[in-house]
Amino acid sequence: MSVHKIEIPTPYPVGDVNAFVVKGDALTIFDVGPKTMEAYDALKWGVHAAGYQLQDIEQVVLTHHHPDHAGWVDAFPNAEIIGHEYNDKWLRHDEEFLNYHEQFYSERLYEHGVPREYIQASVHVRREMELVGERPLTQILHDGDEVPGHPGLKAIETLGHAQSHFIFWSERTNNVIGGDLLLDKITPNPLIEPPLDRMLGRTKSLLQYNDSLEILRQLPVNKMYTGHGADLENIPDLIKKRLERQQLQSKKVHELLGEEQLTAVQLTERLYPSIFQRQLGLTLSKTIGHLDYLEANDFVTAEKNEAGVYLFKRK
Numbered sequence: 559m560s561v562h563k564i565e566i567p568t569p570y571p572v573g574d575v576n577a578f579v580v581k582g583d584a585l586t587i588f589d590v591g592p593k594t595m596e597a598y599d600a601l602k603w604g605v606h607a608a609g610y611q612l613q614d615i616e617q618v619v620l621t622h623h624h625p626d627h628a629g630w631v632d633a634f635p636n637a638e639i640i641g642h643e644y645n646d647k648w649l650r651h652d653e654e655f656l657n658y659h660e661q662f663y664s665e666r667l668y669e670h671g672v673p674r675e676y677i678q679a680s681v682h683v684r685r686e687m688e689l690v691g692e693r694p695l696t697q698i699l700h701d702g703d704e705v706p707g708h709p710g711l712k713a714i715e716t717l718g719h720a721q722s723h724f725i726f727w728s729e730r731t732n733n734v735i736g737g738d739l740l741l742d743k744i745t746p747n748p749l750i751e752p753p754l755d756r757m758l759g760r761t762k763s764l765l766q767y768n769d770s771l772e773i774l775r776q777l778p779v780n781k782m783y784t785g786h787g788a789d790l791e792n793i794p795d796l797i798k799k800r801l802e803r804q805q806l807q808s809k810k811v812h813e814l815l816g817e818e819q820l821t822a823v824q825l826t827e828r829l830y831p832s833i834f835q836r837q838l839g840l841t842l843s844k845t846i847g848h849l850d851y852l853e854a855n856d857f858v859t860a861e862k863n864e865a866g867v868y869l870f871k872r873k
């Protein structure tokens with residue numbers, strides 16, 4: 559497959575996001591940047607540099623629903639919009655789904671120790687939605703589906719960083735369009751997000767993310783085109799390093815816990831003293847990820863107190 563990379567600026571600390579124009583039987587762009595004017599210009603010039611106009615693009619395929627990836631679905635008037643079912647709910651800006659999100663976050667923040675009076679100010683779902691596009695999907699992909707117009711290119715569900723995440727692996731070339739599953743310089747945050755199936759309760763995002771890394775590790779991969787930063791080779795080595803670092807951080811959480819009984823918020827405050835207030839959602843997701851890992855491996859237990867707040871202690 560011929561792959562043309564476009565680097566698109568974002569207003570987020572992560573910096574640029576990558577989109578890829580791929581010419582197969584269909585002309586497809588994978589990811590489209592956040593819905594800002596700067597990103598629109600970068601997209602337009604990037605598609606032009608690949609030899610096309612925005613209206614030539616036949617398909618937009620999304621690796622996941624986050625605003626830095628799924629913003630400019632609106633910029634391609636003739637394109638089918640393709641991605642995960644979860645992504646569709648975001649693109650529809652569905653009021654009921656947004657309410658579900660807000661309620662889910664409020665409950666999770668409360669049970670992990672955020673005082674009631676701070677909860678409302680800490681839930682930013684609607685603000686995040688502003689840079690997400692507004693065209694719903696025209697086609698939903700499921701795990702194992704082939705991307706239309708690209709024979710042998712398989713969508714592989716790889717949840718953890720997002721509840722809508724796919725990588726796209728070519729069984730012909732062993733190249734992968736990897737979204738944010740594995741990045742060159744950054745460790746993707748195992749964000750806590752409400753599950754599509756509301757009966758399931760909170761997903762354990764870090765454990766889910768590690769399962770997704772294992773799926774990737776078992777694939778033969780020549781080159782991985784990533785959502786941020788450089789392309790990757792040598793995937794198993796990188797995964798090994800990342801898992802080692804993750805375990806060290808989990809160990810640090812275990813040490814910080816000492817002999818005390820603490821909430822996830824108290825631990826987050828100790829782990830990330832300088833940024834936890836500004837970036838509560840992101841840092842709390844990380845701490846909860848480590849706690850899930852420690853609990854799954856029998857190092858800590860979690861118990862709710864009378865107020866319904868989880869206290870963690872060493873086992």
Ligand SMILES: [Zn+2]
Nearest residue numbers: 624626738785
């Ligand atoms: Zn991203």
